[in-house]
């Protein structure tokens with residue numbers, strides 16, 4: 001078992017109004033139990049605002065959970081201090097939602113990738129360069145990208161850089177938060193193919209977060225459907241597609257299939 | 272678009288825009304010249320700031336002559352003779368008989384190059400007993416031109432050093448407050464507000480009163496710098512904090528955190544650099560405050576004291592109208608302060624135009 005969540009909750013306090021007795025909360029993540037096995041990709045699906053990003057960030061310990069526990073390879077990481085967490089950080093990496101804000105506009109790609117070695121401490125220069133070039137090739141970018149700034153790349157290329165940044169840490173679990181949602185359809189396909197390829201090469205497990213059921217089918221063995229902070233359905237991919245139980249899943253599925261139908265029609269017309 | 276050999280960061284791109292603003296470039300040159308003159312004041316000035324000649328009190332600017340008895344000659348100055356007219360007013364008369372040629376690299380008052388190497392050569396000057404007063408003399412017959420150069424050292428450096436100190440404090444404290452939030456933030460912000468509640472000049476006077484009277488001029492200089500930066504950091508810290516609050520939620524900050532990068536490295540590498548364009552503008556616009564602060568203190572006799580020169584204490588000579596009408600050139604330090612302050616403001620505004628991201632967005 002790579003990752004296990006037990007009764008994880010995250011409540012964000014709403015701003016308190018004057019004379020209001022009790023504080024109100026947004027229940028962004030509400031009592032979530034989830035396990036991810038090594039090599040078994042999980043798709044986390046739900047409409048926007050359902051708490052997917054928050055859940056991903058709790059796993060990364062970017063936010064502390066209000067309640068519940070997160071186990072990484074059987075070790076409880078919930079109560080670890082920042083310092084104790086640091087050596088474990090490389091195991092879980094994330095590709096963020098927005099390729100335009102996930103790369104520091106003031107850093108060249110070299111600076112971005114170099115950050116990986118801060119944690120590892122002394123890594124000789126040649127070794128660094130070798131690894132940087134290695135991940136860049138792996139995500140299909142040219143080595144000359146190293147000294148460019150993010151604004152010189154397209155959205156799809158930036159997302160590849162973000163993947164490279166995660167890969168250079170050699171993570172076991174890679175969380176992809178709407179990693180392809182902002183890309184257009186053809187680029188989406190390319191990135192998903194890339195992810196499949198990388199999975200074997202780097203021995204990765206994905207937690208693929210998306211609001212679009214269609215894209216998870218190719219990549220994930222299991223699907224968890226999230227609705228208002230809760231997991232409402234958890235099953236194998238084909239099972240969800242052929243026999244959805246929760247009405248919300250059905251709605252999502254209808255939306256995805258509808259979209260797919262349209263897409264194929266368009267394709268036909270072009271031919 | 273032409274193929275670029277070297278990738279430019281967005282900051283570099285913005286700086287190219289700055290060069291297109293003619294006025295700002297001119298101002299940058301003026302400031303460059305001022306700072307250059309201040310650094311090499313001892314060499315460029317014909318006299319030291321202390322060199323006085325009581326017989327030449329408020330002597331008017333010396334005329335440099337190139338024509339001698341109808342023929343072109345090397346530049347020279349005439350001797351000046353102090354006389355009194357029928358109302359017992361001082362009148363300086365040119366003594367056409369006595370001529371003193373202007374010499375380059377002339378030996379004069381001793382000084383140390385950059386405070387280290389002793390030297391006594393000056394760029395230009397005249398042999399004793401002649402005196403050259405390019406911009407006239409002050410009450411004690413000291414050369415105003417020389418004193419302006421020496422005064423520039425203090426007035427111009429106070430801004431830069433003061434800003435360097437207050438911005439380091441402001442950036443770091445603002446960065447920490449914004450990034451960590453919570454109690455740290457509360458404490459730092461309350462301190463800032465306390466600093467900002469007291470009107471600047473009163474705080475300046477109060478802090479100055481706390482400085483011992485028996486300080487020598489260097490100690491006074493540094494205490495003024497420290498007082499000025501002590502006042503200046505709070506405003507910046509507050510604004511930087513506000514920017515950090517939003518910057519810390521950017522995804523690249525989260526990504527760095529997920530990679531195990533330490534907090535202080537994140538603040539220094541990924542948060543503060545994004546406040547840079549604001550900071551540069553703020554630096555340019557706040558240096559005048561320091562220059563004026565020093566001038567204000569010195570004008571009141573609380574800053575740099577005679578015989579040391581600063582533009583502020585030189586201007587205190589010009590507080591009497593009688594002296595101004597008799598020797599209008601003693602207003603020159605005020606004019607230099609004005610030009611310097613203007614230049615910093617123009618440059619600050621120009622930088623704002625080319626660095627402000629909102630402005631850029633509209634262009635694209």
Ligand SMILES: Nc1ncnc2c1ncn2[C@@H]1O[C@H](COP(=O)(O)OP(=O)(O)O)[C@@H](O)[C@H]1O
Nearest residue numbers: 012026028046047048049050051052053054055
């Ligand atoms: N830092 C935060 N502070 C307060 N509320 C938040 C914060 N982050 C997310 N939320 C709230 O939590 C809910 C879930 O958000 P999110 O996890 O971003 O959803 P999703 O990624 O599925 O679109 C939303 O209602 C959002 O407003």
Ligand SMILES: [Mg+2]
Nearest residue numbers: 052053097178
């Ligand atoms: Mg999200």
